[in-house]
Amino acid sequence: MDAGSSHTALYIYEWPAEKDNNTGRVEQTHLCKVKGPGISSYASAPVKAGESLRLCMEEAKQWVPGKRHHQTPLYLGATAGMRLLNMANSSASDKVFQAVEGALQKFPFSYQGAKIISGQDEGAFGWITVNYLDERLKQGLETRGALDLGGASTQISFVSDNYDGSESPSNSVTFRLYGNDYNLYTHSFLCYGKDQSLRMMQAHQSQAGPATVLDPCFHPGYTATKNYSVLYDSPCVSDRKPKDAPDTFTHIGIGDFLQCQAAVKSVFNFTSCKYSRCSFNGVLQPLLQGPYGAFSAYYFVMNFLNLTDTSVPLEDVKEKLKRYCATNWDQIMQQHPEVKLKYLAEYCFSGTYILTLLTEGYNFTSESYSDIKFIKKIKGSDAGWTLGYMLNLTNMIPAEAPDTPLLPHPGYVSVVSVIAVLLFILFIVSLRPLWPRCSKQPQIV
Numbered sequence: 082m083d084a085g086s087s088h089t090a091l092y093i094y095e096w097p098a099e100k101d102n103n104t105g106r107v108e109q110t111h112l113c114k115v116k117g118p119g120i121s122s123y124a125s126a127p128v129k130a131g132e133s134l135r136l137c138m139e140e141a142k143q144w145v146p147g148k149r150h151h152q153t154p155l156y157l158g159a160t161a162g163m164r165l166l167n168m169a170n171s172s173a174s175d176k177v178f179q180a181v182e183g184a185l186q187k188f189p190f191s192y193q194g195a196k197i198i199s200g201q202d203e204g205a206f207g208w209i210t211v212n213y214l215d216e217r218l219k220q221g222l223e224t225r226g227a228l229d230l231g232g233a234s235t236q237i238s239f240v241s242d243n244y245d246g247s248e249s250p251s252n253s254v255t256f257r258l259y260g261n262d263y264n265l266y267t268h269s270f271l272c273y274g275k276d277q278s279l280r281m282m283q284a285h286q287s288q289a290g291p292a293t294v295l296d297p298c299f300h301p302g303y304t305a306t307k308n309y310s311v312l313y314d315s316p317c318v319s320d321r322k323p324k325d326a327p328d329t330f331t332h333i334g335i336g337d338f339l340q341c342q343a344a345v346k347s348v349f350n351f352t353s354c355k356y357s358r359c360s361f362n363g364v365l366q367p368l369l370q371g372p373y374g375a376f377s378a379y380y381f382v383m384n385f386l387n388l389t390d391t392s393v394p395l396e397d398v399k400e401k402l403k404r405y406c407a408t409n410w411d412q413i414m415q416q417h418p419e420v421k422l423k424y425l426a427e428y429c430f431s432g433t434y435i436l437t438l439l440t441e442g443y444n445f446t447s448e449s450y451s452d453i454k455f456i457k458k459i460k461g462s463d464a465g466w467t468l469g470y471m472l473n474l475t476n477m478i479p480a481e482a483p484d485t486p487l488l489p490h491p492g493y494v495s496v497v498s499v500i501a502v503l504l505f506i507l508f509i510v511s512l513r514p515l516w517p518r519c520s521k522q523p524q525i526v
């Protein structure tokens with residue numbers, strides 16, 4: 082179970098794991114995603130969050146055959162939303178855990194405990210999921226980097242010939258999987274998920290505490306009254322709260338992509354780097370290498386904007402986004418009546434943030450942009466850290482390659498058949514002296 086910032090996802094995996102006969106892959110079933118408040122809102126809305134969780138678990142009971150309930154391990158892994166809550170108010174986060182544990186233990190599964198996983202683990206498990214589902218690990222193929230964008234944090238993980246872990250060892254995770262050694266570079270940027278980065282950008286725009294904020298990342302015609310205390314209620318921005326600000330401000334969209342890009346850039350710090358090369362905020366990043374899978378909010382946003390095709394030149398992508406941002410808010414709402422208003426209002430910002438993070442933050446260029454693939458699922462399973470987490474906790478990926486027979490089974494069958502035919506021919510030939518003589522002699526002309 083993933084208890085992130087705004088959503089809670091419950092993933093059920095068959096246990097003992099059912100494997101695909103051909104590929105040996107564990108099949109994942111993504112069961113349900115709690116709608117509305119996630120687990121971290123247990124602190125502010127315990128009844129509502131508890132009810133969502135209970136419904137999700139009831140669904141899990143239906144999916145897992147009754148006789149397997151007790152054997153089915155249940156893990157709770159919390160990510161950046163809970164990391165932030167823990168930083169802001171550790172007793173609130175303890176209460177959330179107690180409430181969730183109490184609720185989960187009422188179900189017949191084998192509860193294995195709850196944990197806030199580290200950003201490093203979140204990145205590494207996302208990378209394992211992607212490469213496991215692609216079968217790159219088992220076959221020892223070149224791996225794919227993983228780019229994950231959540232609400233509160235974002236992760237980048239990849240293997241690079243330029244990185245052996247000696248420079249900035251805290252970014253290194255080593256694995257031995259299927260007999261191959263991997264030295265993974267990974268970094269998790271807390272506060273750089275798409276919700277917290279929006280707060281950081283708006284905090285930057287409203288440092289002086291004005292009554293009106295003109296925002297280039299929101300559509301022209303968009304206007305809303307917002308609360309300063311709500312905007313600054315996060316450890317990502319709390320220290321910047323303006324002193325003499327009114328209670329509320331009027332948030333007005335102006336829909337200007339270029340200005341939005343400049344405002345988004347203000348959340349990254351490029352001033353110092355003590356390593357050979359950095360992404361931003363003084364964090365080491367080796368040279369980018371290989372293909373990348375970008376999932377979670379990368380996919381939600383780029384899919385909505387119809388921008389998942391990375392063979393389209395980056396300049397054209399920006400041009401499309403520029404036009405989208407400049408579109409009037411009324412028109413946007415009319416065109417997408419089915420989309421949640423909060424998401425709809427933020428796609429211009431989110432798209433701009435994604436492009437800025439990838440190009441300015443991680444240094445993807447017009448050429449290497451096409452190495453990225455925006456993905457939601459791989460072979461029917463969700464890309465994300467949860468499958469990797471489960472595979473790790475249940476020791477489902479062997480460190481060594483399984484002992485393979487010298488020849489696969491069909492190979493044995495054919496070798497045995499060939500030997501049998503040869504023996505039979507030899508046997509017939511050895512009986513040659515006993516063969517009846519031919520009555521008709523060949524004629525020599």
Ligand SMILES: Nc1ncnc2c1ncn2[C@@H]1O[C@H](COP(=O)(O)OP(=O)(O)O)[C@@H](O)[C@H]1O
Pocket residue numbers: 083084085086087088160230231232233234274275276377378381382385424
């Ligand atoms: N359809 C969507 N459109 C835009 N944003 C979305 C959509 N679905 C989820 N999100 C947002 O994407 C971010 C990542 O979502 P999710 O992977 O569920 O993450 P987390 O657990 O980090 O909140 C969150 O900010 C969530 O609100």
